[in-house]
Amino acid sequence: MEHFTPVSALLGGALIGLSAVLLLWFNGRIAGISGIMSGLMATDGGNRQWRVAFLTGMLLGGAAGQLLMPDPILFRTDYPTALIIAGGFLVGFGTRLGNGCTSGHGICGIALGSKRSIVATLVFMATGLLTVFIMRHIVGLGA
Amino acid sequence: MNTILLALIAGTLFGLGMVVSQMVNPDKVLAFLDVAGNWDPSLILVMVGALAVAALGFYWVRKRGRPLLDSRFYFTSKTRIDPPLLIGAALFGIGWGMAGYCPGPVVTSLALGNREALIMIASLYVGFLVADRFGRKG
Numbered sequence: 001m002e003h004f005t006p007v008s009a010l011l012g013g014a015l016i017g018l019s020a021v022l023l024l025w026f027n028g029r030i031a032g033i034s035g036i037m038s039g040l041m042a043t044d045g046g047n048r049q050w051r052v053a054f055l056t057g058m059l060l061g062g063a064a065g066q067l068l069m070p071d072p073i074l075f076r077t078d079y080p081t082a083l084i085i086a087g088g089f090l091v092g093f094g095t096r097l098g099n100g101c102t103s104g105h106g107i108c109g110i111a112l113g114s115k116r117s118i119v120a121t122l123v124f125m126a127t128g129l130l131t132v133f134i135m136r137h138i139v140g141l142g143a
Numbered sequence: 144m145n146t147i148l149l150a151l152i153a154g155t156l157f158g159l160g161m162v163v164s165q166m167v168n169p170d171k172v173l174a175f176l177d178v179a180g181n182w183d184p185s186l187i188l189v190m191v192g193a194l195a196v197a198a199l200g201f202y203w204v205r206k207r208g209r210p211l212l213d214s215r216f217y218f219t220s221k222t223r224i225d226p227p228l229l230i231g232a233a234l235f236g237i238g239w240g241m242a243g244y245c246p247g248p249v250v251t252s253l254a255l256g257n258r259e260a261l262i263m264i265a266s267l268y269v270g271f272l273v274a275d276r277f278g279r280k281g
Contacts, residue, residue, distance in 0.1 A: 003174070005165060009185040012164020013192025016247075019156035020193070021200030026149040028210035028217050031157060033246035038271045050150040055250060057154020058161070062254035065162025073168050075257045079243075087242025088249075088263040090234045092270020095246065098231020099221060102245040103157075105232070106190060111197035112218070119224050124236030131240025132176040 020108050023054070032104020033058075034095035080141065094124075146212045161251040164189045168252075169243025169259075176240055231274075238270075 020031040027050060036051045066072055095101045098120055100109060105124075109117020135141045165171045166189055174183035209215060221228075239245050244252070244263055253260040 003181070003183050005185050006188050009164050009188035010192040012160045012162070012166065013189035013194075014196050015156050015160030015163060016189070017160075017193040017196025017200065019153045019160060020197045021204065022149065022156070023153040024201060024210065024216065025204045025207075026153075026211045026213075027146045028213040028215055029150075030217065030219075031153065033157075033250060037246055037250070037267070041268075041271060041275075050146050053147045053150040054154035054157070057151040057156075058158035058247070058251050059254035060151075061155035061158025061160070062162050062167065062251035063158075064155070065159045066255050069162060073162065073165065073255060075168070075252070075255070075259070076170055077258075079169070079259065081259075081262065083241045084259050084263050085266045087238040087240075087244070088266025089270040089273075090238025091242065091245065091263075092238075092267035093274045094231045094233070094235030094238055094270070096231070096271045096274035097227050098235060099219060099228065101235060101247070102239075103247050107193045107197055108201075111194055111201050116221065116224055116228055120228055120232040123229055123232035124239065127233045127236030128176045128240040129178055129236075131237045132173055133179055135240065136177055137179055 016103070016107065017111075020103070020111070024108075030104060030108045032100050032108055034091075034101040035099070035104050038092075038096055083141070098124075149212065157247065158251045158254065160193075161248055162255070164192075167248045167255060167257075169248070172245075172248065173240075173243045176243075 023029050023031045029050070036054055039051050040048060042048070100117065100120060105117040105120040110121060161167045166186065171183065172186060174181065175186035242263055246267065249260050249263045249267070253264070
């Protein structure tokens with residue numbers, strides 16, 4: 001795997017931005033993935049369909065991307081499952097409590113000039129960096 | 144064009160962007176978060192690319208007053224920087240660092256045959272439910 005990939009990073013980022021613009025322009029909705037996922041749990045069921053469609057699209061786009069990429073992405077196979085389970089729980093709990101994740105706050109919220117989103121993004125970046133520092137350089141896990 | 148089809152198209156672009164930027168790969172994300180190791184700044188440029196397009200696009204879209212297929216924009220009514228926002232963001236960051244996935248990549252990676260994704264998504268939904276039950280109001 002090439003380490004720093006500036007061109008594909010900018011291009012991929014632009015595609016994510018374009019997706020967010022289309023969703024707001026046509027549907028008036030925010031492309032925040034944690035919000036789209038948690039909205040599926042709503043009992044009124046009124047806007048479940050577009051959420052399912054968006055998530056289905058992500059799978060289609062992901063599969064198409066994997067076919068188009070010069071080097072298919074190979075996933076790690078030896079990562080501790082406990083970290084996935086605990087991390088998944090905290091990602092779910094935290095994004096629900098804080099109303100957003102990397103896409104909702106980090107991209108859409110900041111692009112809308114929301115102070116809440118700027119603060120949230122700084123906070124989750126800081127705790128993410130700190131967590132990896134502790135895991136890799138102090139505890140020696142998951143490196 | 145209806146909202147369902149548009150959401151499918153927008154989701155497809157999103158998933159494509161996740162793979163093109165390689166953000167579906169948790170090794171790549173953790174290499175960004177590991178500033179004290181062999182640091183990979185790619186994620187910053189993903190944000191730059193996405194923010195450049197979204198900021199300009201959102202500015203133009205908002206000037207139009209309403210979306211094409213709905214009567215209003217669904218923006219949050221929340222404006223306060225309050226404890227749930229700060230605690231939620233802090234916990235999300237810890238989970239992100241532990242697993243190497245945030246919600247977008249983990250959903251997309253399902254389509255790439257990633258075995259961790261199902262476990263992570265199940266666990267993430269447990270987190271949603273617990274937050275609804277004990278933490279979140281309104």
